[in-house]
Amino acid sequence: MYVRSHAGIMPLTGLHVPLITPFTADDRVDTVALDRLAHSVLDAGATGLVALGTTGEPVTLDVDERRRVVDVCAAACVAFGATLTVGVGSNSTAGTAQALRDLDPRASAALVVVPYFTRPSEAGVVEHFRRVAAASPVPVVVYDVAPRTARPLGPDALRAIGRIDGVSGFKYAPGALSEATMRLVVDPPAGCVVLGGDDVLAPALLAMGSPGVIAASGNVAPALFAELVDAWRRGAVAQARTLTPPLVQLAAALFAEPSPAVFKGVLAALGVIASPAVRLPLLPASRQAVDVALGALAAADGAGMAAEPA
Numbered sequence: 352m353y354v355r356s357h358a359g360i361m362p363l364t365g366l367h368v369p370l371i372t373p374f375t376a377d378d379r380v381d382t383v384a385l386d387r388l389a390h391s392v393l394d395a396g397a398t399g400l401v402a403l404g405t406t407g408e409p410v411t412l413d414v415d416e417r418r419r420v421v422d423v424c425a426a427a428c429v430a431f432g433a434t435l436t437v438g439v440g441s442n443s444t445a446g447t448a449q450a451l452r453d454l455d456p457r458a459s460a461a462l463v464v465v466p467y468f469t470r471p472s473e474a475g476v477v478e479h480f481r482r483v484a485a486a487s488p489v490p491v492v493v494y495d496v497a498p499r500t501a502r503p504l505g506p507d508a509l510r511a512i513g514r515i516d517g518v519s520g521f522k523y524a525p526g527a528l529s530e531a532t533m534r535l536v537v538d539p540p541a542g543c544v545v546l547g548g549d550d551v552l553a554p555a556l557l558a559m560g561s562p563g564v565i566a567a568s569g570n571v572a573p574a575l576f577a578e579l580v581d582a583w584r585r586g587a588v589a590q591a592r593t594l595t596p597p598l599v600q601l602a603a604a605l606f607a608e609p610s611p612a613v614f615k616g617v618l619a620a621l622g623v624i625a626s627p628a629v630r631l632p633l634l635p636a637s638r639q640a641v642d643v644a645l646g647a648l649a650a651a652d653g654a655g656m657a658a659e660p661a
Contacts, residue, residue: 363460363492363520363544364562364584366397366577367436368569369404371611372412372420373624380416382423384624388570389427391623396577397569399434400424401462405499406567406611409438411630418455425457434459436492436565442466444479448486460490462522462565467500473508477515484517491518492565496548498526506531513540522565524548528555536561550602554595557583568602570614571648575655597651604644608636616641617648 370392373384389400402424403409403417412420421437428435437455440447440463451461466479484491493512497503504512509531512518523545525532536545536559547553547564557564557580569576575598582591605613612629616636619627627635 363434363490363546364398364580366563366569366573366580367399367401367434367546367565368392368397368573369401369406369438369462369565369567370420370424371567371570371614371618371624372407372409372416373615373618374626374628374630376626376628378628378630380412380419381625382419385420385423386427388618388623389424390430392569392573393427393431393433395573396581397433397573398563398577399436399459400428401436401438401565403438404436404462404565404567405438405464406570406614407438408611408630408633421455421457425455428459429457436460436462438462438464438494440464440483440494442469444482447479447483451483451487451491454488456488458489460492460519461487462492462494463487464494464496465500465502465504467502470502473504476502476504477508477511480512480518481515484515487517490520492520492522492546493518494522494524494548496522496524496526498524504531506534509535510540513543518543520544520546522546522548523556523561524552528552532556533559550606551599553602554579554591554599558591566602567610567614568598568605570611571605571617571644572598572601572651575651578655593654593657594651597647597654601644601647601651604640604647607643608640609633612636613640613644617644620645 373381437458439450547556550568553564579594613636615627618624
């Protein structure tokens with residue numbers, strides 16, 4: 352599946368990074384740090400950014416703050432000719448459709464979560480996406496994250512959603528590998544891609560043929576995750592196998608406490624952002640969790656150097 356970007360028509364593949372939203376010590380959106388992070392992630396090999404994904408704490412941002420986050424991400428994507436995906440959606444079909452109609456015109460795609468909490472039937476979820484895709488000015492990427500939505504979807508429902516006109520793919524984060532995962536990844540609906548959306552499981556989906564990932568861990572190790580995606584794309588199996596264990600360990604460490612607290616703790620420790628602050632109901636990461644993640648990052652960096660092609 353292809354999406355519109357500032358560089359023309361591009362495939363929905365590679366590494367897409369849902370950026371954190373840095374805050375200053377006095378709780379303002381730190382657009383300077385966000386701009387620096389966006390540019391560094393793209394410079395390291397990411398093919399796109401996701402603005403206002405759940406990693407960016409969008410529910411804690413007001414309208415003006417969300418606009419400024421999209422502005423920064425859009426400018427970075429223009430500079431690199433990259434794909435900009437904007438997170439949109441709630442458990443209201445009408446509200447999601449209206450948000451899509453109001454979507455920033457610089458967006459290449461919209462990331463829309465499966466309706467959460469209300470637990471509609473599978474048929475209701477399919478109809479939800481039929482309505483919102485019809486309202487969207489850009490291709491829709493369905494965010495299927497059953498551990499958070501409490502609405503798991505079987506293979507038939509997933510394929511029905513993937514066949515909807517205007518649905519370009521899935522950010523697939525089912526929480527565990529299953530028959531539905533296998534069937535969807537190895538034989539996706541025509542014109543629809545399945546991107547790994549659970550950082551710990553994403554390497555397995557790449558090995559099964561997924562063309563890319565939407566990985567929050569790309570905030571911390573974009574070059575390594577981009578290298579992993581590229582290794583599978585080139586069929587460099589030995590290189591991919593060398594990279595996979597340390598990147599799985601890193602992802603697990605980054606998600607050891609509620610996301611994105613550990614991500615921000617690591618980025619602040621590295622001097623990438625000025626403050627590890629998150630907004631309630633999240634709390635800052637523990638010192639122990641940050642230290643473990645920093646150790647996992649160092650190990651992954653070492654493995655990345657060892658895995659570099661001769």
